[in-house]
Amino acid sequence: MKTIIIDPVTRIEGHAKITIDLNEDGSVEDARLHVTQYRGFEKFCEGKIYTDMPALTARTCGICPVSHVISSSKACDTLLSVTPPKAAINIRKIVNLAQIIQSHTLNFYHLSSPDFVYGFDAPKEDRNIFKLMQTHPKMAKDGIELRAFGQKIIESLAGKRIHPTGIIPGGVSNILEIEVKEKLLQEIPRAMKIAQNTLKYFKENLHKFQKEIDSFASFSSLFMAIVGEDGSLEHYDGVLRFIDSEGNVLNEAIDPQNYKEFIGEAVEDDSYLKSPYYKPLGYPQGMYRVGALARLNVATKCGTPLADEELKNFKALGRGKPVQNSFYYHYARIIEIIYGLEKIEQLLRDEDTLSENIVARGKINVSRGVGCSEAPRGTLFHDYQVDSNGIIEKVNLIIATGNNNLAMNAGVKQVAKAFIDPANITDGALNRVEAVIRCFDPCLSCSTHALGIVSSQIELRDHHKKIIKIFARN
């Protein structure tokens, strides 16, 4: 049997599929996520001038282009050996947090909320955004409003909602106008109210999902995130920290420029997504998780009052250890939305942000620059090698989602083993296999931001890896 699925091709920029392998007894032996598209950014950026890199690499993604622009610009800052002025750094931080708000909002309200509202076993015709619009229009409206606020900040400060052009090597290209600042500040209380209502809703309904909490990629792993000098939550600048599943700090303060000493990148035959791992433990034992869950596990505090208050509740779930259940990515993302709004307010109120000194100029001073920041889905690395004229000779990108590849695969396997009964495969079980991936909110060049089709298809294979059934998930 052969199934060819052509989805709306004009907009799809990525594909993934899941394979579930059965053993000789007919029970689930293994399950894997395969990213079946090749994009080649690392290769086709070679030969370009470094100043083009922020705009070029932003096109990696339509959801988190800001992260690419920021990591790219930071790599270029290093090439120029310049430190952007404080106003520029503040503006970059605001824009980065705005993107985290809009991206996390998209995941919660538009992609994952049907599962929360109707349950994982609800008929699939009900488990979608259309039904949600009809039964919970306020929730749908809140999602639109909160996301629009994030987009508005990006547009106001960086020029465009998607693929912004205002963040450049050495700083930013536009000052923050006082009128813009006041307008944005006025809208924060409303956005915060929505975020807090979201948190309340999520916590009130959490008890319904104990089985999913226990089985959705709930296992021991390392965690990696950027933290500030004092160990606080940080998304723009800082040092890399690895902790183990007990909460022990393995590496407290890795300079992102030296990431290659600690992160290896394995390549599997059946996926174009690389599998980064923690080098000292080797592959695949060095599996680690990144993203909102990892950031809150690694950080000792958020540094803003409301987020810190909720962080205590979050950390209590781990009973003194890191929270291992990937279902809580959803919880962590909501806390980060609250943090983002608080932090944006702080940064907007900082008088230095209004300064007209927004860019540091320079020429190529070093031949290699690494830019690292926290994207919505995790730590993002841009590593450029240039010649003396600033022409790109080599590029290495570790995309946030890629860091989670090993963990996503382990999660898919865990859920398949827990929920898939090969003799009676239900839609609810298949939905859970996809939903575990949605916990990580992967961005396989954006295409997996799809409700109900995290994968285009799920293949069931026998112990000879022969396909015995294909479930088209759209």
Place this chain on the structure above:
Amino acid sequence: MKVIIGYGNELRGEDGFGVEVIRKLQFLIPKDIKLISAFCLTPELILEMLDADEIIFVDACYDEENHYALACSILKNGSNLSHHIQPQILMALMRDVYEKKVDYSIYSMLTCNFEMIEDTQKYYKCIDKVTSFLIV
């Protein structure tokens, strides 16, 4: 008020059709028509459309057999919500969430090339045709 939304990725060859049309329209169309160009359709675009009484989407649409044909209201398969949602989903959001029903149409150029502009002459002719049609 009429709102015209052209969307697509200009780095993906003929996928940038909708954006090109908007670029051309901005010099030709009366000011009371709102023009929006976007990389992709996103839910919050609705907030830009709430005061519209007619909405036109301009897009490139996958078709292997009728390259450079122009079509109105091609409905694509599927109804998935993603960051690149379809016009129908935006309109359903408007109807169900904002209780606003607006007439809309989709103008599409059919293409199977999302890597490059295959025939520049034909491609720009399509842009001219749709632009001319929309300014009438």
